[in-house]
Amino acid sequence: MSHLEEVIEKRHSIRQFNSTDVPQEIIEKIIKLASLAPSAGALQSYKVIISKERVVDINSPVQLVICADLTPNKYGERGLFYAIQDATIFGSYLQLIATDMGLATVWVGAFSEGKIREKLGLEENLKPIAVIPLGYSDIVKQRGKRKALGQIIWQKSAPKDVSVKNDIIPKMLSVVIPAYKDPLLHRTIDSLLENAEGEIEVIPVLDGYWPETTIRNDERIRVLHLGRNRGMRGAINAGVAIARGEFILRSDQHCAFAKGYDRILTETCQPNWIVTATRYFLDPVKWQIMDIPPVNYEKLVIQEGVKFAGRPWRERDKGRKGIMIDETMAMQGSMWVMPRAWWEKVIVELQTEGYGQMYQDSHEMIFKTWKAGGKMMLNKNTWYAHKHRSFVAGRHEGTKENPSIRNESGLYALKVWRDYYEKEVRPKWGI
Numbered sequence: 568m569s570h571l572e573e574v575i576e577k578r579h580s581i582r583q584f585n586s587t588d589v590p591q592e593i594i595e596k597i598i599k600l601a602s603l604a605p606s607a608g609a610l611q612s613y614k615v616i617i618s619k620e621r622v623v624d625i626n627s628p629v630q631l632v633i634c635a636d637l638t639p640n641k642y643g644e645r646g647l648f649y650a651i652q653d654a655t656i657f658g659s660y661l662q663l664i665a666t667d668m669g670l671a672t673v674w675v676g677a678f679s680e681g682k683i684r685e686k687l688g689l690e691e692n693l694k695p696i697a698v699i700p701l702g703y704s705d706i707v708k709q710r711g712k713r714k715a716l717g718q719i720i721w722q723k724s725a726p727k728d729v730s731v732k733n734d735i736i737p738k739m740l741s742v743v744i745p746a747y748k749d750p751l752l753h754r755t756i757d758s759l760l761e762n763a764e765g766e767i768e769v770i771p772v773l774d775g776y777w778p779e780t781t782i783r784n785d786e787r788i789r790v791l792h793l794g795r796n797r798g799m800r801g802a803i804n805a806g807v808a809i810a811r812g813e814f815i816l817r818s819d820q821h822c823a824f825a826k827g828y829d830r831i832l833t834e835t836c837q838p839n840w841i842v843t844a845t846r847y848f849l850d851p852v853k854w855q856i857m858d859i860p861p862v863n864y865e866k867l868v869i870q871e872g873v874k875f876a877g878r879p880w881r882e883r884d885k886g887r888k889g890i891m892i893d894e895t896m897a898m899q900g901s902m903w904v905m906p907r908a909w910w911e912k913v914i915v916e917l918q919t920e921g922y923g924q925m926y927q928d929s930h931e932m933i934f935k936t937w938k939a940g941g942k943m944m945l946n947k948n949t950w951y952a953h954k955h956r957s958f959v960a961g962r963h964e965g966t967k968e969n970p971s972i973r974n975e976s977g978l979y980a981l982k983v984w985r986d987y988y989e990k991e992v993r994p995k996w997g998i
């Protein structure tokens with residue numbers, strides 16, 4: 568982390584100060600450095616008043632009153648707008664500089680302008696913008712909650728029907744399970760809850776049905792019931808939209824997990840990664856891993872000219888045994904983790920147009936990720952087990968409302984990504 572990043576992370580609004588005074592030369596040094604902030608036409612249309620008396624009701628030894636200087640200048644009416652911006656930028660630089668020098672601050676906007684004017688005898692052209700109490704404090708604060716990137720970056724194309732929760736909970740993992748009539752959903756949820764080591768929430772997305780037996784009671788479970796069937800991609804999109812964790816894990820409705828899967832997959836996950844883990848085969852009757860070698864790396868190929876497919880890539884496996892976290896080309900798609908912010912910035916949603924409701928979703932996400940400069944990763948430090956295909960039932964495979972269109976889906980994916988795959992992906996991977 569750079570020094571600036573550290574200072575930005577360290578700054579918090581502090582509203583309680585200890586009695587240590589702030590020497591005048593420190594105050595002036597902070598102000599001098601803050602005056603290096605940008606200002607319209609370099610006019611620095613602001614003034615700061617150093618008050619040792621309380622202007623707002625906070626017990627700091629010093630309070631800085633930041634004013635916009637509305638004295639007419641060459642910018643005419645727009646100059647008023649600039650003066651407010653100049654003062655605001657100056658104030659926010661000042662907060663960071665004070666933080667770097669070991670001081671605490673808070674930006675106070677709630678004050679009576681009249682009372683401040685009277686108390687300080689302000690000239691008419693000075694408009695108080697903020698009061699910044701300044702001093703030393705013994706309070707230590709954790710990083711506050713912030714909106715996810717996707718809520719800050721405005722995109723014309725952002726999906727309209729996806730309402731996003733404001734508060735992203737740092738380090739938390741939200742598990743989204745698109746579910747359709749598979750009785751194994753309950754065991755999958757048990758496995759996720761019992762093997763998690765950190766904070767998780769599990770979001771079973773009941774895709775237009777209610778299960779025959781009720782879902783267990785656990786405050787980490789947030790059931791999302793869709794009134795009408797939307798299909799697998801729609802269910803994943805809906806689940807992610809209400810997820811509150813910094814990371815998302817998508818799981819099929821018939822999977823078992825290793826102890827600590829959540830911690831192992833998230834603690835090394837970079838902002839631009841999609842990560843999967845070693846995949847075993849699950850005997851869902853015995854709820855045991857089957858005696859078949861697991862799948863690690865997968866190679867991305869075009870199968871019979873009709874679709875993209877991941878193929879177990881055993882040669883790569885052999886050569887890279889000791890590399891526990893490594894790049895791969897494809898995955899089954901039944902379990903992956905990514906930062907929520909990456910989903911919002913790059914994936915945005917699993918597209919239903921063209922692809923239909925199922926199939927090719929993992930390739931869609933990986934292609935989008937590569938294009939945006941990210942990576943598809945395999946973390947061999949943990950595993951999950953996915954129901955072996957010899958056991959029937961319970962695929963989220965398509966319904967009356969959303970029939971599966973396997974062939975069209977594959978051909979559509981080729982139409983969109985084939986060129987990129989042939990020209991950039993294959994040469995990069997030497998396949």
Ligand SMILES: Cc1cc2nc3c(=O)[nH]c(=O)nc-3n(C[C@H](O)[C@H](O)[C@H](O)COP(=O)(O)O)c2cc1C
Pocket residue numbers: 578579580581582673674675676677678711
């Ligand atoms: C324009 C503005 C006005 C604010 N007004 C007040 C205020 O009147 N009183 C206060 O205690 N905090 C005030 N704050 C501080 C915010 O509450 C604080 O920045 C926010 O909760 C985020 O917390 P953090 O600064 O610790 O990251 C204000 C912040 C801004 C930018």
